[in-house]
Amino acid sequence: MVTSQKFGGKWTEEKLNIFTSYLEAYLIALQNQKFKKIYIDAFAGTGEIETSDGEQYLVGSAKRALAADRKFDRYYFIEGDEKKAAELREVVNTEFPYLSRIVTVYCGDANDKLAQIIRDVDWRYNRGLLFLDPYATQVNWTTLETVARTKSIDVWYLFPFSALNRMLPKNGKYETWENCIDRLLGDDGWQTEFYKEDPQMSLFDLLPDSETSNNGTRKVKDSNTDHIKDYIISRLGTIFPCVSKHPRIFRNSRNSPMFLFCFAISSESPKAQRLALRIADHILKNK
Numbered sequence: 001m002v003t004s005q006k007f008g009g010k011w012t013e014e015k016l017n018i019f020t021s022y023l024e025a026y027l028i029a030l031q032n033q034k035f036k037k038i039y040i041d042a043f044a045g046t047g048e049i050e051t052s053d054g055e056q057y058l059v060g061s062a063k064r065a066l067a068a069d070r071k072f073d074r075y076y077f078i079e080g081d082e083k084k085a086a087e088l089r090e091v092v093n094t095e096f097p098y099l100s101r102i103v104t105v106y107c108g109d110a111n112d113k114l115a116q117i118i119r120d121v122d123w124r125y126n127r128g129l130l131f132l133d134p135y136a137t138q139v140n141w142t143t144l145e146t147v148a149r150t151k152s153i154d155v156w157y158l159f160p161f162s163a164l165n166r167m168l169p170k171n172g173k174y175e176t177w178e179n180c181i182d183r184l185l186g187d188d189g190w191q192t193e194f195y196k197e198d199p200q201m202s203l204f205d206l207l208p209d210s211e212t213s214n215n216g217t218r219k220v221k222d223s224n225t226d227h228i229k230d231y232i233i234s235r236l237g238t239i240f241p242c243v244s245k246h247p248r249i250f251r252n253s254r255n256s257p258m259f260l261f262c263f264a265i266s267s268e269s270p271k272a273q274r275l276a277l278r279i280a281d282h283i284l285k286n287k
């Protein structure tokens with residue numbers, strides 16, 4: 001297998017297995033429904049992966065979706081890198097020529113192209129499954145809002161936990177990252193959630209040259225992994241009517257959390273929510 005795509009670690013396969021299990025169950029659950037089924041892979045890659053530790057070759061999300069026994073009515077892939085998008089087109093044309101009529105591979109930014117796809121589909125007659133699998137902080141909160149507004153898309157989002165945690169320094173000097181975190185989490189509520197006033201403030205901190213913030217206070221981080229995880233899930237819950245409370249944390253070899261694999265449903269139908277959540281939670285708890 002020759003691919004330009006190299007990334008990830010041991011969690012990459014776990015992530016793909018969770019996602020593929022849901023995808024297969026989703027296609028069974030919707031098989032007798034009148035809706036058309038749409039697959040959107042917004043960080044599609046090439047369809048093939050060599051993990052960055054060089055230990056594994058894996059079949060990527062795009063190829064797994066195309067190879068599933070049951071089929072979607074339409075497949076959209078978005079990939080930011082031209083070379084990878086070309087490789088994926090080649091995979092479609094050579095390995096899945098019978099699907100090429102219903103497959104589109106876009107090269108561009110996931111946020112922009114996803115907005116375009118969502119605009120072009122009439123969501124009264126379609127149901128979507130979306131995979132958001134970025135390397136880091138590429139997904140804008142506004143994109144999640146656009147997805148939620150369709151009321152028709154189930155989404156798996158690999159949230160960049162360690163990237164966020166790195167942008168939240170212990171000493172409260174997060175100014176460099178403020179805009180990026182706001183873009184990732186939708187507003188600045190994280191500042192009060194993850195920081196408190198430093199109880200160690202001394203008289204020296206009140207002097208003009210001290211390193212306190214504008215209003216004369218100094219902040220320190222007051223959050224741990226569970227707190228950050230719960231906050232991310234609660235933020236998703238502000239725009240999606242239903243979010244799994246059992247996201248999977250993927251950790252590196254030093255046991256540091258790297259990503260949070262989240263599942264959210266945009267449908268407002270209690271029946272659809274119950275079914276989707278039951279499937280996703282079953283997979284998240286067992287796989």
Ligand SMILES: C[S@@+](CC[C@H](N)C(=O)[O-])C[C@H]1O[C@@H](n2cnc3c(N)ncnc32)[C@H](O)[C@@H]1O
Nearest residue numbers: 043044045060061079080081109110133135138
């Ligand atoms: C983690 S990989 C996705 C892997 C893929 N889901 C798979 O299983 O093979 C992230 C991919 O997103 C692409 N990418 C990075 N930034 C992007 C952006 N802003 N828009 C679209 N694609 C982007 C990268 O080139 C890379 O192929």
